[in-house]
Each structure stands twice: as C-alpha cells, then as structure tokens.
Amino acid sequence: MPQIDLNGIFPPITTPFIDDKVAYDKLASNIEKYGQTGLRGFVVLGSNGEYVSLSEEEKRKVVETVIQAAPEHMSVIVGTGCESTRETIRLTADCAALGAHAALVVTPHYYGGKMTEAALIKHFSTVADQSPIPILLYNVPVYSHVNLTVNVVAPLSRHPNIIGIKDSTGNVIQLGEFLNQVDDDFSLLVGTAGALFGALTLGCVGGVLALANVAPQNCVRIYELIQAGDFEAAKKLQLKMIPVNKAVTAIYGIAGLKAALDLLGYFGGEPRAPLLRSSDEEKSAIVEILKQADLFGG
Amino acid sequence: MPQIDLNGIFPPITTPFIDDKVAYDKLASNIEKYGQTGLRGFVVLGSNGEYVSLSEEEKRKVVETVIQAAPEHMSVIVGTGCESTRETIRLTADCAALGAHAALVVTPHYYGGKMTEAALIKHFSTVADQSPIPILLYNVPVYSHVNLTVNVVAPLSRHPNIIGIKDSTGNVIQLGEFLNQVDDDFSLLVGTAGALFGALTLGCVGGVLALANVAPQNCVRIYELIQAGDFEAAKKLQLKMIPVNKAVTAIYGIAGLKAALDLLGYFGGEPRAPLLRSSDEEKSAIVEILKQADLFGG
Amino acid sequence: MPQIDLNGIFPPITTPFIDDKVAYDKLASNIEKYGQTGLRGFVVLGSNGEYVSLSEEEKRKVVETVIQAAPEHMSVIVGTGCESTRETIRLTADCAALGAHAALVVTPHYYGGKMTEAALIKHFSTVADQSPIPILLYNVPVYSHVNLTVNVVAPLSRHPNIIGIKDSTGNVIQLGEFLNQVDDDFSLLVGTAGALFGALTLGCVGGVLALANVAPQNCVRIYELIQAGDFEAAKKLQLKMIPVNKAVTAIYGIAGLKAALDLLGYFGGEPRAPLLRSSDEEKSAIVEILKQADLFGG
C-alpha cells in the first residue's frame, strides 16, 4: 500500500467553470501556482470543489487534470464518497486507477436517520476493504447532517486501509475524544481553518482548509510556527485569519471563495447553479476583508 | 404540453435488488400488480426508490422498465432532481425521452445554507423552462434539511410548466399557506400517509405515499371516501393505517418497507448498502403490525 | 374531582402591562369582553401570557383577577408548570386554592437532554397525584425543545387526574398517534390555529389558540361549523384566518398579538422586556393583515 504524508496543509480546491463548463486549463494553472506555497498536497472533489454538481465524466477529468498538473512532491487526495457503498467502491477504484494517492469518503447522509453506528462502520469498512488506495473518513455535519462520533471513528481507525479523518466540525472536544481512542497510526486532519490553531496544538497532524485556497502561505505558516513551538505567533496569525476564513466559508460560501481567488491571482470564476454568484456588494466586502488581513501582497 | 392527472394516490415505488443488482423483472412484476389497485400512477426514483444509490445507467433502465410495464391508464412521474441545475436539466430531458409523464424535482440541498429563496426559485424556474415535461416540486426536509416555504412555492406555482408539489412535511399549517397563495391550477400532493386525511380534507388533490406501496387499496379508499364526503369512515381508516405507515417509514425505513412488501405478495428484497437489512426482530414486529391492520387479506 | 368542559375554544390570554407593571384592571376588562364571544373558557399563564416573565406574586394576582372576572359559564385553566416537580406541585396547589378549574403543565425543559420518557412520565404522574385539580399536559416544542411523544402521552392518559393535552405542534401525524392510543376520556386540544381545521376533523375536542385572543368569534365559528358537519365552510374560514394567525404568532410574536388586540378593541399594550415592542412598520403590516381578514367589524 503506498504511503501518503498527511502532515501539513491541504486546500480542498475549487473547480473552475467558464460558461458553466469545467475549465480544465484554469484548474491546471491554479494547481501549478499552489506548487510554490508549501502546501503538502491537494484535496480534489471535496465540498469546496462542488463535487455534488459534477457529472461522473467531469469528476474523472478533474482528477486526471490535477494529477497531471500537481508537482511530484505533492499528494492528491480525491473525494470519492457517494450515497451507496457500491458506487463509492466503484468511484474509488476509478480514481485510484487515475493515480489518486488516497480517497476522502464522506458519510452517506441522504438517509441520515438510518445512518446508525453499525451502518456507518459497515459502509466505511467495506469501502476500505475493496479500495486499492488508503481511505480517509470525511466528517462534515454542516453539509451531511450526520456526525461521525468516536464510537464509529475509533473502531474504523484500526482498519489497516483507513488512515485518517478530515473532521470539519472544528469541535476540539470531539477531536480530543478521537485522539484518546484512535489507533496510533491514524491521522486527524482538521477541516476548518477557524479551529486550525486549536486542532494542531491538541494533536492533529494537519488541515484541509478552504482558507488554504486563498491564503496558502498563512495556513502553512501557522502549521510551521506550531511545529517550531512558537504558539504565540501562531495564535496571532490564527486570529488574523478568522475573518477571511469566515468570509470564504460561512458568510459568502463557495461563490465568495471563488471571488477571493480571482482577487488574489488564481482563477476563481463563478459557482455552478443552483449556487448564486456573489453580488457586487459581496465582492466589495470581500476586497475589504482581504485587505484588512494583508492578503494583497506587497 | 401533455396533461397529467394528479388526482389520486401514487406510490413512490421501491427499487428491487437481488445480490445488490437491480432486479428489473421484479420491478416490472410489482408494477403489474399495482395496476389492479386503483392507484393513479407511480412515482419512480423517489426517496423510497433509493434513487441516490443508483448509477445513472440504472436510473434510466428503471424508468424504461416502469414505463413499459405500467398500464396505459396510469401516469409515471420520475424523480430527476440532482444537486446541480445542469444535471437536473439533463436527467429530466433523458427521462422525458424515455416516456416519463412528469418530473419530480427535489430541492438541491448539499449546500443547504446557501439555498436561499432566490437560489431555489432560480433553480426550479430554469429547470422548468427547459423541461419537455411538466415539473413537480419535491419538498422533503426530513432528507434534504431544506424547507420550501410559501415564499418559494407561490411564485413558482405561476410558472406554466410547474404543475404541483409533493410536500412530505405533513405540516397542514404550511399546506394551508400554500393553498392560500398558489396558482389555481397548481396541485398539492401530500407526501406522507400520516397526514393523508388532514391534507385531503384541506384541499390537496392526492398523495404520494410510501404506505401506498404496501396498502394501496386502503390509501385509495381513504381518498375515495373523502371524495364521497364520508369523512367519518375516512378518518377511521386513516387512524388504522397510522401504525403501518410509521413502521414502513420512520421506524423501520426502506428496509422495513421492503420487508412488508415481501410479506404482502410483492417483491421487496433488501435495500442497497449503506442501508442495513431488517433484523429478524424487526421483521417479526412488522408482521404483527400488518396483522393488526388487517393487511393479510383473507 | 370537579369536571371541566374542554369542548371548544380557549384563548391563552395575554398579560397586560402598563409601564412594565401588570395592569390587572385591563386584564379584567379583557376577560369581560371575551365573555360575549362563545369561547369555552380561558387559559391563563400560558406562553402567550408571558408566564415566564412574571414573579410568583404577579402570577397569583393574575389568576385571582381572571377567576373573579370570568363569567360563571367559562372555565379557567392555569399554566402551573415549573422546571422542578416540587415547584410545579406547589404552584398548582396554590392556583387550585385560588379557584382554577384545571392546570396546564408544560414539560420541564431546561435539562432537555435528560427529559427521557421515564423522567417525563414520573414528573407528570407525581404532579397529577398531588394536584387537587385536573391536569392537562402542555406540549410546545417551539419553546421547550422537548416533544411529548405518544410513548409518554399514552400511559399518562390513563392517570385518573390527567384529563388531556394541549399540543401546539400542529402535527396531525402525531395527533393521529395520540388518538389511536390514549384513554377514551382523555381530551386532545390543538394549540395552534393553523392546524385547527385539521385537528378538529381528526378528533380533537377543541383548541387553545393565540388567534382566539384577536379573532374569538371566527375560531368559535370554525369549531361550530365542524360540529355541524359543514366542512367546506369551516375550511374556507380556516384558510382565511391563516395569515392573521401567522402574524400574531410566528412573525410578530406576542408583541404583534398585543398590537392586534389594541386595534380590535381589547387592551394589548407592550410585552415585558426582553421582548421588544412592535415597530411602526410592523404595526402597519398588522393593520393590513387584519383588514384583509375582515376583522375590523363594521
């Protein structure tokens, strides 16, 4: 089984559209720019990548594009979770064949009321049993309305082909429970920049952060400062990044994230409908927030 | 534009699996049996049809199968909602080409926090503009965590190609608001048998009911009694059906619904993973509930 | 044990304040006016009575005032639920001594996560055991965030001193479950006018309705029409009242309810802080809604 280094910062990259079609060249050029930033790798087809709005064919071409464009030293983790175990296995196999280094599998959630601990453990185990590449669990209740508790995560952490979790709750109490009970070689990645400092100091090995799309160097810097033991500086930078993170996630969403990318030298573009484009007022607010956070370079 | 008669009872039919593969022949034979029950038509690829767990190819073949097997006099409504407007338009066109009479379009919901009234109105309008067949809105917050309020439904009801809504909340207060404000030729279908009597007496024209899979005649009977003005008998039958409805929805879910089908002469089978199969205890409980409700004929 | 007639419409009356002090004379004159409307009785110290904002002394004086002012033929039900069983018992005994005909006991809810079925059954049973007057359960999850399920209500319905429930969910599915399983002499009162028609046709014996404060005659008329079997006229009036009901509950709350009272010849006044007063815009909107519903007599 190939090893993948999860220690560090991963952006869940956006999918660029032009006239509602995937702009693969823009995707490739974004990837190349990220190569200079100290990021450990990429998460492709995550929530910020609008994976739910892509056709199967588009998903494959996005993965291919990223794998070709990504620098040698960077890992490519692909979101392959579908509602059914069967479809998840199939998409994971396909993405492995395309060269993905690991698969990020979101909790099935449409039938959330029936996603009992037993159902979730069986789902993830079965996928991991059959996957040619390592599996990361993906816990994102803000979208899925299902929370992966320690009762699910702890036993799954002992599966040889499940190597970690991206937890987007930002809930340090739950992260503490995970740390207490998961297998030693199971890695915790925090899934929201708002809790990056708290998660890394507690024991997470890295982060998959929407913010890392627009402020990769600052995210990497927080990670490095904590590695170096300079908590005070890390905390200061963490607090400075909070308004930016809130803008490109909770407040303005993916449309806002893309608007910020356009302002910062990457290709952002517009989200795919039904997500609405940012209004001019929203774009102005985003400019101001990026300015306040000193993200407009020199 | 072809007209479709929505007055009456529609089961959101289940998708039979054998060894995790769609059993199209079992599907066809179920459809034929339903032809004798007084049902107005079928809803295919709804939540009870596990549409989220099917591949695109399977979806098409399911639709084809039902359209071929369905008696002339019965309508076939197909669930075609996807997360993106684009994919919804594409799948709707495909199902129209296969012969579907109308499309049932669920609210996009993964990015629920951004599904503002404006976003939802734009999504459904765009789909309806481009659909060759009439559109029904599908409001099912128990799965989607998004509610279609009257502020969304009222303007959409005036779109010439949006002919109705399936509302699965069972919330008669909200149904009353809809009735007050929707266009005259916009039809309300209630989406849960627990509220069938209340919804029909208030002004809904019919129902799309999980219960109609297992107790089609009783659902049709409630409808007919209310049409005939015999509210007392309708209410009595409604109350008798409540435990069955709860069993095949909230308590035992789709696995329970399928177990009940197997007991009642239809093909049920097992749900697709990650949904778990009913345990033996659950199956025994279901037998008892069906017995209490006099559903074992003879 | 004195009998109380629950068949009909009860307003959960508001508590008038002048300069933040209870205006007992205004309360009495409201009560007298309601005497001419066909209402069956009053609910005092309910949620619309701002019971949580009154001191113990004020509560007692409010009850005294209403009991003195109420016409002989009308019942007075008093909200006596407190967080602890002990305090509930004490306040119930006090209100019984003041002449209350029955007590409406809200679910304890601060420790909602621990309000298991066992805890709730024990609480209500203990209160009922010790109460000199009959007890009505009060289910109002919009405020309490705890739902009384049929598993709690059915066994409690068999307690000789628990005579009914006010259910404010407006959920006809749940009301159906209650009707199926409660004791024969246990009465269901619906707690929201939005579901009045649906609840009464299903089998509720009456309603405790915020709307009955501002439109008592119309609420009584819906009740009487259904008693007389004229469902069509009842439904029409129900639908006409929906916007008024929504205005004086969900949209504008108690402040709006009081503003409407002032417009309709009762004393409304302002709510007690922290509830904010209605703005002028809100008051204008309320005028318009009352006008549309033909509530300005003449």
Place this chain on the structure above:
Amino acid sequence: MPQIDLNGIFPPITTPFIDDKVAYDKLASNIEKYGQTGLRGFVVLGSNGEYVSLSEEEKRKVVETVIQAAPEHMSVIVGTGCESTRETIRLTADCAALGAHAALVVTPHYYGGKMTEAALIKHFSTVADQSPIPILLYNVPVYSHVNLTVNVVAPLSRHPNIIGIKDSTGNVIQLGEFLNQVDDDFSLLVGTAGALFGALTLGCVGGVLALANVAPQNCVRIYELIQAGDFEAAKKLQLKMIPVNKAVTAIYGIAGLKAALDLLGYFGGEPRAPLLRSSDEEKSAIVEILKQADLFGG
C-alpha cells in the same frame, strides 16, 4: 465597582438535596473542602446548581450559605439570569446585597425565536446599567437553544459593567471571533472542560467547569501548566480528563456529577426531580471512569 479576579478555575457548584430539601450544611462543607484546591472561586446557581429547580427563597439561602462559607480569597459569582429583564434586575440586586462579587446572566431563552441581537443587547445592557455588581454573560446553547454571537458579545463587551462571558459551547472558532472583537478588559471564560486546553491556549483567562467540581486539582493543574508554557503536559492531562468530563456532563448529567462527588469525598446526593437519579449500572460505570482517570487519590 469592586474588582474581581477571573483568572483561573471556577466550579459551577452543585446544590445538595436531602429528601428533596436543600442541605445547606452539606453545601457549606463542600465549599470549605474546595478552599484547599487552588480554585479561584465559585459559580453558584449555575446550570449544574439546578438553579431552575429552586424557589426564590432557596436561591437566596444558597447564596448566603456560600458567601459565608467561602474563604476570603475566593470569589463568588452568582447566576441571576431570569426570563424577564425586570426579574433579572431584581434578583441581581438581591444577590449583590447578599455579598455576591459578580452576576452570571444567562440569555433569556423561552421566546428564543424573538431573542434577536437587538433584544439581547438591550436586555444585557439594561441589567448591567442597573446592577450594583459586575455582570458576566452566560452563553449555554445546549440548555438555552440561543447562541450569543460576536455581534451581540462585541458591543456588550464595551459596557463598563459587563466584564466577561462564560461560553459553554466549547467552540474555539467562536472564541476566536470573540477574542478578535471584544474590549481589551473583557474576560473570556470557557464553560466546558472538554475545550479547556484549546480555550486557554487561544486566550481565555479561565474556565467555569462542571469537571472542577470533581477534579478541581487537575483543572487547576491544566491552567497552571499552560500559564507556565508547558503545553505538552497540559495537553496530556486534558486528554486524560475528557472521559471524566463527558461522564459528569453529557452522558450522566447532574445525577452523574453528584454520584461522582459522593465517590470523591464531597457531598453529592440526588438531583431534584424531574431529573432522575443515577442507576446502579450508571454509578458502576462512573466508578470505573474515575478509576481510569486516577481520581481516587493515594
């Protein structure tokens, strides 16, 4: 205005009952024992003190008892929040007269849907204007179902008589927002031990922790280790305490907290109904958890 030192650990003390009556002597002896533990002071009449289940008279006597029993060097913060602004002002004045050093004011929450930012800002400002002692905001959505956002907390932090907040969400993202925007002399106290390490490293000055009732020395130790810059040891102790904290809060609640107190040399006793007592199985589980965490001393 007297100054109060908020830097450190405060237990929200329990209220002992014997035969459902407050055992003031047991309360006093618990207070005396806590005097030896390094705690900064006490929070009286908080959620763990079952304040919602006490009569007004009991509340006063509890405050009196604690103030008399508390060592000179320890602060006494009293929970004085009521649903109405008026009652909160009155109870705060009374507790100030009894010698309380500060008041902890929970968000009004019964009419949660109307607790807009404007309503909350007005409520807390009015209380603070009139209080003879400093005010702490109390944010505890798990009980109140209302969250105090930064939009409310930031302006209130500039009120001269509002000195801090107890935030029980354990949400480090929100704590970060508070830190970014509150007044310089406004203190943040974390309200759940599960997030103690994360909150203190981020910039909270202390904690009000249910866990500090049963493991005061360990909570103080975590605080001191972080003060001393020994994050590694602090983190280790934090993780060790997580199962204990979860047991005496989310899992077994106040009944479990009291059972643990009885096991550890304090007086716990039983909670007041409707809270149920711990079962024998629960008590055995608690023994095991305390043992695992080395809380049984020598």
